[in-house]
Amino acid sequence: MAKVSIQLIQVTCAIVWCLLAAGPIFGFAALKPILISEGVYGELCTPNNDPILSITAGRDALMAGKAPKPCTAQDLKLNLMFTVGAGTTNVVALFVGWILDSYGPRVCGFIGSGFLTLGALSLGWSSNISLFDPYIVGYVLLAIGGPFVFISCFQLANSFPKRSGTVLAIITGAFDTSSALFFFYRVAYQNWKPDLTLKKFFNFYLVVPLFIFLCQLFIMPKESYKTLGAVQKLEVEGLDENGNLPEGEDGSRIIPDDDERQSLLSTGSPVIRPVLSSTSGRKSIWENYVEAKLEKKTKGIFGVMHDYTAIEQIKSPWFLFMLVFTIICMLRINYFVATVRSQEEYLLGDADAALKMNSIFDVALPLGGVVAIPFIGLVLDHCSTLTALTTVASISVLIGVLGLTRSFLLNLIGILILVAYRPFYYTVVSDYCAKVFGFETFGTVYGLLMCISGVCNMGQSLLDRMTHRTFNMDPTPVNSILVTITVVSAGCLLWYVNRESKIREEKMKILESIADPNDQEQTAYGST
Template sequence: MYFFETPTKKRIAQVACAVIWCLFGAGPIFGFAALKPVLVDQKVYEDVCNLSSQDYLAEGFIPNCTEQDLKLNMMFTTGAVLTNVSALLIGRTLDIYGPRVCGLIGATSMLFASLVFIYSKSITWFDPYLVGYAAMALGGPFSFISSFQLSNAFPEKSGLILALLTGAFDTSSAVFLVYKFAYTRWPEALKIETFYKMYLVIPLFIVLAEIFIMPNESYLTPPVDLIPNPTEEQQRLAEALEREDSLHEVNENTHLLAVQGAAKRRSSLGEAYRSAYVEEELEEVTTPTPNSVFGILHGYPSSYQFRTYWFLLICLFATIQMLRLNYFVATVNSQYTYLLGSYEKSAKLNKVFDIALPLGGVLSIPVIGRILDGCSTSLVMFILLAVSILIGVLNCIKNSFVAGVINVLIFVCYRPFFYTSISDYCAKVFGFETFGTVYGSVMTISGIFNFLQSPLDRLTHTVFRMNPIPLNLLLLFITLVIGGTHVVYVHVQSKAYNKKRRAHNLRR
């Protein structure tokens, strides 16, 4: 479906609806650090503790024992895994059944999660908190990723729309923060069951929007000759896309591809990103940028791309980074209770983290855009590695509240930078034809390994007696090895690739 087949006002309403539901439903599970003390205060999983034992930790908003803490953290671990593992499934569902089906699946999952939490006290045949949180985690990406195709509702503004959706996703972690603030004022009136009764509005809103407002098919960018009365911007973009298509075969020869008859674009996610990258792709075809990797595997089938070091190394790097990011989100309070030697100081730092996490994603978007647009991919990967190492070092400093605050502030900016850089890497290296498959695979594989959070958490509680430094150092070392290898590989390959391009252009 083309954008001009839908009235402008309706397309504006569609984008607005998507931003609203992403703001409240795309990724609230990542606000777990704010929700966890509320669950503790409501005695969730407290029945697993023997309060007369020496395992007793504290009263109030701190888990009473190791088992309670581990079970609460397992809620987030499962949610984080499902959020990422579902990426490939969602991409396939979007390609086959369209965005409306994806959105309705997401709404159904959120509705189920809300009902489970509402009746959690009477559910005995399964763990309602684990299942409810998992269902909420699964519903978020279904509604979020199905919105990507709206970037082509206004092709000339595709980058802005993607930024709005991404910013709404990052800000959605504030849902539990707002709930925590309200709960501390009215604890008796705002039990978890009451909160989810109010939250029912979100899945119901998505259902109504999908039925009456949202498109049944994904938007595509049309050829210029099909656009009635195009604006200058629309005409320029459509002509650029046509030139990019006409140059695709030349682009394959220029990039020395050995595969013939590359498949046509079928990825809905790739099509959503395509308009945002068309200018860069045209520039790379006409005036290649030094040390660029844009197009290095464009045109190859995904079956070949999966067998390259490009895929293997980004998958390993994404896996270790995602494990570190989500492990920190789940355990920031307990880590800094040990590092600062005080629950009061840790609670203050946790408040900073709760507020900074949603703000970091929004405020860092312009800076992230400038870095990705102005730096080569090898330099972007180096910056990612350097910042990740800095976070790891800061996360091992004891008795310094300032170091903790700096670490938190860098972390909340690094997290959206990491996720945006991975999608940017996949688009530039692997191309738009296979983007959904490759990006979904990276997220899925990385998500599966996030289950390692649970044994790492248990090691910290038992073997290391709540000391997070040994595991933080181990994860830092693995990051240095994998990330360093990846940065060197991208740098060496980009130089070799550009040397071949220059030689090829001289022969023409």
């Protein structure tokens, strides 16, 4: 009983700090009005160019339910703050994975709490800092701390082996919901505490990294943990890093049918195995069984690059096509998060309607991940990899098209779809990497994919500048370009995956037809 209790406390603590620290920077749309009303970068506005907004006037506007409007230079600098932060979050993922695999989750937790502390101090004491830009630096430090404290929680999936998928889903949901932190700050600032300045808020926020530090020191497990690939293997296959059932499992989650499960166990040898994937180094009948089923369900996609080195995988079209698609999708999502109010104000031609849309987005963004989690599981559990990718691509194009319209209703539908699509997109990408490239290289391949995407995401500031200065605040040209590139990149990815799937499916049929007729289990698998 004591063991279960401490495990429950550990998971609870992780959920709490993920809600507060895993990804609050993505709540930028809610924080931005406060930054404007507090006069952040207000010195960039000149009387001859744009009106200077005083802090008092900004607060008064926000109290009246109207978002203060920044000048062009101020708006660009604030958006750059988010662009650099969001890009850094993805870039640092590669290094977090390496530190995690080398030194374990406690070290990651300590490092993350340190970055969060420095970020809060930089933003809270910004008025006293002149050596560097405290706002961009502070936001970047928060962006670095988030992945450290979030990814280090994945090990807790092993705390409750029979509920490992549920634990991972809750932790991921906490990450998606963490963007609500700045939304609640804005609500408090706007309705109850107009004197809750950035300094006061971020001084209060120092409690969060202190909480994480103390939890790592006294509560969290001290043992070294599973690698990122092992966690992904647990999520995709339901098996541990050695291909065996997690402690406490009886195999019923993998094979619900009692007769089939007993039949498998009674053979005493891994007679059910993948047709195309290498079976070298297999350690259990469970791994052969699960991977054979995955190979069949994904129409040969599972295991296609498992036997290659990380370098060979990265050079392959499987990686390159997904990389381009991931870059453009991430760019579109973060570009919208940074510019949602200005985009809607131009498209709708109504500042009040744009503010209303922005407010809806602030609430919907953290809720989207929570609502989408059950549906994400259903899609990945019951659809092939190609079907999942086609769904992601189709939704991405639909969101882009809706974002080009000037209808409040259609834009609202687009936003509601976007907030649910965002976690779905990230989950499908990680699922694709696990199934295509395997679990041994997962941390390297997936981390590099996110890292390169994060670097390219810095180009968002160029798109923002074009919208402001070249197209006079009209987001349509930039969004049209992004949607077009999305169609092309998605089309190339789907074409390649579909082509390779058909080739491998045909190979599977040929190999199954010439399988040893005495291998009844293998023949039965091939005919399902």
